[in-house]
Amino acid sequence: MSSKPQQKQELPEPLNTIWKWLNSLPVAVGVIIVLAILSALGTIIPQEHLAQPPMGLSLEQMYIERFGAQKYGIIKQLGLTHIYFTPYFFVLLLWLSISAVVCTTTRIKNTFQAYSRPRIKHTPRFYGNAKQAVVLDNATPDATVKLEADLKARRYRVKTETDGDAVNIYADRGYVQRWAIAAIHVSVIILLAGAVYGKIFGTEGFVRMADNSTQTLRLDFMHGKHRLVAPLVSRLPVHEYELNQDSFRIDYDKRIELPSMFASVEPELQDYYRYFVKDYVSNLTVSRNGRSVSGEVKVNHPVRLGKLNIYQSGYQQRGYMLIEQNGEETEYPLPSGLWFVIGPNGPMTPEQAMSAGVMVAEAFFAEPLKAGTLYVGGEPQGEIGPMTILRTARMEDGAASQGRLLTPDDTQQITIDGQPAVLRLSAKLENYSDFSYKLDPGIPALYFGWILMTVAITLAMYIPFGKVNLRVEPNRTFALVSGRGIESAKQEYTRWRELLGK
């Protein structure tokens, strides 16, 4: 990013000013700092796309509870709850991108010019103006030849030009570094272009599938698109995929050690806490237009058909409980990870029970259900579960019991509206597999840009660029070494002084 605009002919105002600003380093640095500050703000104020409001609260209520209605109004007006998707954030990014394009164009032009047609001819006055330039005495008549040979021997690219009885020499070394700096700026553009292209012409979403089920996935390219880009994607052909979930399994592993936070848990419950989900794996077949691909999909192993990627993003394991009362058995979903009470019509939250006037003596808490294939030391060791840990609490005093392991073989005596009943865990289990899918045509450009950037930054930082200007006159030689610091210049001058002194 050069601070000097290279345009010779002036543009009409205000274009000229804008052009100057786009080409200006201070403005670019300013934009970078503002972007950094806005990004930081977004990590302090909860962002809508990441926020997880507590149970029973809407997103809006959550914000109001935190900031108060008035403050929230201001924050929302300013777009601070979705900073990264606000017009001003976009404008700043756009500015930076255009500025990068402008600077890169200028830079490539200059880099190319300085490479193919470097300025060779310089007057003594040029050297006089350079702080680092020195004058060496020529004791030998063949100074030009010697200097040229010396530079070439050390892999300098040498160009000469005669000016009367003086010879001007230009030499450089490590020009790759200059190209690399240009490449860094090009990579920024490729990166941003890839991201924008992918956002416009791509789409993403989420599917939940039960075991052994089939679903048709129709990609909606218009979803979440700004009205300005909508016309671009409205004519994209319909993408319809058929998903077939052949099987889904959840694998468990057993911890070698019980985590210290469970150290005080009763011994018979400890096993439950040592099981953890090792992996969840879907056998998925994806087909479209007669092409199909099938394979295992698990976290970090997406499946791909054409440009569509399908990722294993989560799972849900649903268990059921059986409640027997008056010789009649009814099945209800088990509310895992929640406090619940049993009313005449099955489980409900304690609040619901209270407001419905249901007479309850005790509340229950079920730990998440665990069921699947158990692996120990990488080897399958049979099936576990379904199992949960059930805690009970008296509604009056709220103190929870230690909890007990509940499997389909156990029973728990409970009361419903004052009547005795029996609760059991059903052996029935439903597993759901969650997939996210994405079609992003910008990815190749994005990755290419990133790799280019990393390589170019490394080259730019570790290949030293050095430039030499010499003007050999009959008795004296003007010398200017630049680009690699004063120490390196001093070394070169000392070397040439000896060379010319002989």
Added chain:
Amino acid sequence: MPNVSEAQGLQLYDYVMMVYFGAFVLYAFHMFWIRHKAMGAVASILLWLGWIGQTVFLVERAIFYYHQHQGFVLPATNMFEAISFFAWLIVLLYLIGEFVIKTRIFGVLGMIVPIAAMAYTAAGINTDPRQLMPALKSYWLVFHIVSVFIGYAAFAIAFSLAIMYLLNARRDHALKRIDPRFNLQFLDDWSYRMVLLGFPMLTLGIFLGAVWADSAWGRYWGWDPKETWALITWFIYLAFIHLRIHWRWVGYRSALFNIIGFASVLITFIGVNLLDRVFKLNSIHAYAEGGGTFMLVLLGLAVLIPTVLYFLPTPKEEAAPVEDQLSEFTLASEVAADDAEENQA
């Protein structure tokens, strides 16, 4: 079943911490009483021993994970391990630096960040080996973490050198009196070189993280606070490099930038969780939870001290003018002036 702390090598970890601290004290002796050359040598030996001990600790953890998960897992999967691995990398970088530059003067500075980091782990964060969620079982974990951490370690050393620069300029070049090679220019130059090491590594690390996130979650960028702060850190060093190259922001300004940059590294690395707690709850609970106050104080100091140092009346910068450095040569500017006079005459 082996005892929990034995199996996790926590006792060894404690010894390592003590050895590091011992090395730190000896380095301090070495620095302030320069005649104690032997003291420095002993400090180095201690540090090497501590580092080997920590390596053993990390290997033990990796073996533990291997038994649990039947695969290699880099022992940097939770905050405790990450900080420990970070300290390990800085000490390694410092030891290499010591070998290359052949001085032990910087021992005290090199050890500040690792000791602070390890003290933080001693302030009661969970040291349990982690059960790995499936997303973490990836080879990308190793490449991503190692490259990011090399970046962080380099920035940490750059930060130490920048602090040294500020203190040294204030203290009338005290360090230079100890060893004339360590003038301000040397400190400034090396802190910049460390940034030049760290910046490509951070870029690479962010890229590897994006590739990994894309394969695990189907998104390469999600404006998650951690990602955002990594980007902010990248922006800060980006601005720093541009300012340094184009406007010659060296010396004081460069040191200040380095410190701001490292504060951002700290927020990225540790502070993100803290910000989350502090700004979500608005309550004293956020501070009561393990080590929160410590981090806030550290972050506060990291920003406050250099800012105060920066705005105190500044002594003259040391860098000698170019003319003086080239005193053994005839300067072109003098000759050109002579020529001009002759022409006029």
